[in-house]
Amino acid sequence: MSETTxxxxxxxxxxxxxxxxIPGFKNIETYLKHGGYGDRLxxxxxxxxxxxxxxxxxxxxxxxxxAAFPTGLKWSFxxxxxxxxxxxxxxxxxxxxxxxxxxxxxxxxxxxxxxxMLIASYAMQVDHAYLYIRGEYAYWYRLMEKAVADAYAKxxxxxxxxxxxxxSGDGVSYSVDITLHKGAGAxxxxxxxxxxxxxxxxxxxPRVKPPFPANVGLWGQxxxxxxxxxxxxxxxxxxxxxxxxxxxxxxxxxxTLLLGLSGHVNRPGVYELPSGTLLTDVIYKYGGGVPGNKxxxxxxxxxxSMPPLRGxxxxxxxxDAESLKLVGSSxxxxxxxxxxxxxxxxxxxxxxxxxYWHESCGQCTPCREGTGWLLKVLRRIDQGQGAPSxxxxxHDVAQNxxxxxxxxxxxxxAWPVKFTVQRFRxxxxxxxxxxNVPSSPNRVHSLRVGGLEPVQVHVPIVVRV
Amino acid sequence: MFNQEELQEIETLRKRYPEAKAxxxxxxxxxxxxxxxxxxxxxEAVAMVCDVPKSHVWGVVSFYTMFFDKPMGRYHVQVxxxxxxxxxxxxxxxxxxxxxLGIGHRxxxxxxxxxxxxxxxxGACGGAPMIAVNETFxxxxxSAEASDVIDSIRSSNTIPAPKHIVQMPELSPAANE
Numbered sequence: 001m002s003e004t005t006x007x008x009x010x011x012x013x014x015x016x017x018x019x020x021x022i023p024g025f026k027n028i029e030t031y032l033k034h035g036g037y038g039d040r041l042x043x044x045x046x047x048x049x050x051x052x053x054x055x056x057x058x059x060x061x062x063x064x065x066x067a068a069f070p071t072g073l074k075w076s077f078x079x080x081x082x083x084x085x086x087x088x089x090x091x092x093x094x095x096x097x098x099x100x101x102x103x104x105x106x107x108x109x110x111x112x113x114x115x116x117m118l119i120a121s122y123a124m125q126v127d128h129a130y131l132y133i134r135g136e137y138a139y140w141y142r143l144m145e146k147a148v149a150d151a152y153a154k155x156x157x158x159x160x161x162x163x164x165x166x167x168s169g170d171g172v173s174y175s176v177d178i179t180l181h182k183g184a185g186a187x188x189x190x191x192x193x194x195x196x197x198x199x200x201x202x203x204x205x206p207r208v209k210p211p212f213p214a215n216v217g218l219w220g221q222x223x224x225x226x227x228x229x230x231x232x233x234x235x236x237x238x239x240x241x242x243x244x245x246x247x248x249x250x251x252x253x254x255x256t257l258l259l260g261l262s263g264h265v266n267r268p269g270v271y272e273l274p275s276g277t278l279l280t281d282v283i284y285k286y287g288g289g290v291p292g293n294k295x296x297x298x299x300x301x302x303x304x305s306m307p308p309l310r311g312x313x314x315x316x317x318x319x320d321a322e323s324l325k326l327v328g329s330s331x332x333x334x335x336x337x338x339x340x341x342x343x344x345x346x347x348x349x350x351x352x353x354x355x356y357w358h359e360s361c362g363q364c365t366p367c368r369e370g371t372g373w374l375l376k377v378l379r380r381i382d383q384g385q386g387a388p389s390x391x392x393x394x395h396d397v398a399q400n401x402x403x404x405x406x407x408x409x410x411x412x413x414a415w416p417v418k419f420t421v422q423r424f425r426x427x428x429x430x431x432x433x434x435x436n437v438p439s440s441p442n443r444v445h446s447l448r449v450g451g452l453e454p455v456q457v458h459v460p461i462v463v464r465v
Numbered sequence: 466m467f468n469q470e471e472l473q474e475i476e477t478l479r480k481r482y483p484e485a486k487a488x489x490x491x492x493x494x495x496x497x498x499x500x501x502x503x504x505x506x507x508x509e510a511v512a513m514v515c516d517v518p519k520s521h522v523w524g525v526v527s528f529y530t531m532f533f534d535k536p537m538g539r540y541h542v543q544v545x546x547x548x549x550x551x552x553x554x555x556x557x558x559x560x561x562x563x564x565x566l567g568i569g570h571r572x573x574x575x576x577x578x579x580x581x582x583x584x585x586x587x588g589a590c591g592g593a594p595m596i597a598v599n600e601t602f603x604x605x606x607x608s609a610e611a612s613d614v615i616d617s618i619r620s621s622n623t624i625p626a627p628k629h630i631v632q633m634p635e636l637s638p639a640a641n642e
Contacts, residue, residue, distance in 0.1 A: 085483075094588055095585075095586060095588070096586070097547045097548050097549065097585070097586035097590070098548060098549055098586070098590050099586075099588070099590070100588040100589060100590050100591055102588075103588050128481075134588070135494075135529070135531045136531070136584075136587045136588060136597075137588065138600035139600055139601070139602070177481070179481040179482075181487075181490070181491070182490065182491070182494060183490070183529070183531075184490055184493070184494070184529035184530075184531040184532055185529050185530035185531035185532075186528060186529050186530065187585065198490070199487060200484065200486060200487050201484070201486035201487045201488065201489035201490060201515060201517070201525070202486070202489070202521070202524075202525065203524055203525055203528040204528060204529075219483050219484060260590060260591060261591065262549035262552075262590035262591050262593055263548070263549050263552045263553075263590075263593075264552055268549075268590070268591040268592075268593070269591040270591060300548075304547075304548055304586075335590065337548055337549055337552070337590070339552060343552065348548060348551070348552070351546070351547065351548060351551055352548060355547060355585055355586075358585065359585070361528075
């Protein structure tokens with residue numbers, strides 16, 4: 001009983017900026033009652049666009065989509081002094097396994113996303129912004145459709161903005177349109193340049209960078225791409241001021257983070273906590289610990305593409321970009337996956353490898369071929385047919401994908417394998433056997449199925465020097 | 466493929482994008498919502514409306530997993546077996562669905578009622594394991610509950626309402642008891 005009380009007390013003391021505990025907050029009336037749109041936007045539109053960007057810079061807000069890039073800085077890359085048409089594109093393609101935070105914002109606080117888009121659009125003088133939502137979120141897409149329609153009807157989006165917020169002094173009146181766009185099932189579309197290609201009506205192929213989107217983006221025009229959670233922070237920053245925001249949580253990665261907790265935990269779900277919260281607190285204090293009080297074998301702290309951590313090295317690990325970097329992982333999208341002591345790590349890793357193999361768009365050879373090689377080798381280890389040499393082979397293949405592809409899917413596929421081999425070698429050693437001898441000189445493609453003639457094809461594995 | 470009224474709507478949608486090509490995905494969704502899958506005539510219509518070659522449309526259809534290039538069941542059952550669901554029994558759930566429906570990945574029952582797909586992460590990790598029927602998510606489902614969903618659809622020809630799952634324990638901890 002006393003534990004429950006303590007639990008709720010701690011929670012009420014943490015700031016809830018993105019998912020406030022207000023019933024009906026998703027309705028525009030309730031949102032307005034709590035200070036949304038109206039006066040806050042009036043204040044923003046009375047500032048210069050540069051001043052708005054500066055406020056976001058001051059907040060030290062960093063992107064929540066995986067790379068943790070400073071948002072204000074990203075905005076400032078947009079050309080200011082020419083008349084080219086420009087776009088804002090909000091990435092709601094949330095597809096990283098273990099990540100389900102944006103979905104909660106769509107459901108519980110859609111108007112803060114819209115208001116963030118309005119502010120960002122004004123700061124970059126965009127007159128058309130797009131919000132791309134993954135196809136699987138059809139239900140949440142409809143919630144957003146309603147929210148956008150409501151905001152249009154009230155005059156907060158579109159032409160009516162000019163009446164709602166008349167220009168004062170020397171200022172000119174401003175308006176922006178917002179269009180929703182539904183994806184159709186492709187993980188890679190969450191990569192920003194693939195997202196642009198998808199919105200433009202093509203296959204989701206990532207683009208070669210440079211040129212960067214701020215110069216050549218959607219339809220060849222300057223474009224800024226922000227994550228849904230990132231943009232939902234913007235109205236809060238304008239409300240409390242950049243400086244106040246920068247003091248929440250870890251100074252180098254301030255604000256609250258939406259941490260998606262899943263796997264072997266008693267209370268899975270999305271928790272909004274200040275950055276820098278201890279990982280063990282997220283799992284035990286908020287998530288209620290592991291079922292059956294089992295020990296933790298492995299935790300993936302930021303979505304399936306991020307390097308996993310050993311269960312015996314979680315003490316003192318904090319959830320923010322810099323702290324996780326120090327322990328050899330990354331905040332990613334904040335999707336925490338917990339695995340107990342009975343988990344078959346190789347089986348999990350094989351599933352992860354299958355995912356990246358399935359999702360590789362196939363443009364770059366190292367990723368297209370390498371993801372399949374990883375899967376093949378992992379499958380045979382998983383099925384008890386792996387040889388001891390396969391362990392280094394996996395590491396080797398992963399090493400040869402990383403850094404050799406157009407987009408970060410290469411790293412996303414390579415990192416889990418590479419770091420699991422490094423950090424959980426004993427798990428692999430348990431599953432391989434010296435009785436398993438490669439049946440062909442081709443180390444990757446050897447299937448070691450009894451009775452089959454060895455296939456004499458030699459594909460050398462390039463070893464990085 | 467598109468009637469007069471729909472063509473009007475398409476004209477309205479066209480104004481949201483600087484190029485007609487951007488309507489490829491929305492148009493394909495429209496075709497699929499209409500007839501359950503995207504056939505040759507559908508691709509042709511999309512190509513005409515969006516000013517792109519038909520080969521481009523086929524390229525898009527084949528790239529995205531949610532577009533069906535063959536008829537699927539009226540109720541498309543999706544079972545996630547990605548990490549969080551797998552840790553909570555997603556693989557077992559998928560095997561059970563396979564045997565219950567008697568079909569495999571992206572196959573359809575003879576009567577056209579059901580089709581099945583082993584899907585990648587659908588963003589319901591906090592509600593693992595999960596299945597989805599068309600657009601409805603059933604989260605934290607047991608084998609028995611998943612089986613009931615199928616039976617219920619079979620007998621009533623509608624998708625039952627999912628039991629409400631609060632994915633935010635901090636908002637109402639009691640809901641997860």
